Amino acid sequence: MKIGYLGPKATFTDLAVTTIFPDSEKIPYDTIPECIDAVSKEEIDAGVVPLENALEGSVNLTLDYLIHEQLLPIVGEIIAPIQQHLMVHPYHAHHWREVKEVYSHSHAIAQCHKFLHTALKNAKQVYMTSTSAAAKFVSEHPHLPIAAIANRLAAQEYGLTIVHENIHDYDYNHTRFIVVRKQNKPLDIDSPLYAGDKTTLVVMLPKDQPGALHQVLSAFAWRKLNLTKIESRPAKTGLGNYFFIIDIDQKMDDVLIPGAIAELEALECTVQVLGSYPYYII
């Protein structure tokens, strides 16, 4: 199987893919949209992109691109621990406190806000497409006084020295990655890391109906369907127009979830099933 991922080599997405698909051919893409487009064009069998981080919340680019540009089914989810390290070119290892710029993915920079605020208060923060793209950039500019925030594999891959370990602000730092495919075909993963199943819906509420969200939630509540996430994103059709992304803590069944969807449609909601898929915890 060919699995695309947010690259280059040694991103957190790469680590997640290697753990869950150890025997697959891995194809890196520079950006999340490029990876999703490659799935859509069937250049690859599946794509893996980050969706949500425990400290920083949703990766909006993934959500928006999937919902507005390429509506592909989610066929799996990988939850992985995230440890962020500060790294520099070996040349700067002894004077890393003097770096002028810190490069990383915006989520990684946000996860290390307290550390950056205290240890590198005057360094400019520069966003890159991924943590390993930042590490690669730092390795390619040995004479610049700059640092990257990335994982240990990236330090090894790009020959950087870790000068401060575990700089993320809170110990519990995990990211959810989703696996998307062109067709809604389950992945044949036989992994001891399997931890359960989820179903994700995208729900657009009817316009200007008092209590609509309350009614939507009660369609799940009285069926005792456990929701693990509800998030709103702009529908991009006008101010105040939002849709909701709802995760249900179980597989699509024949009765309860279809019943809830039918009830939402009767309330004039538009409902799309983004996927019903297994998740794996690393």
Ligand SMILES: O=C(O)C(=O)C[C@]1(C(=O)O)C=C[C@@H](O)C=C1
């Ligand atoms: O840049 C990477 O290494 C990624 O895999 C992306 C990403 C993200 O988008 O949140 C994944 C995990 C970390 O939370 C930081 C960055």
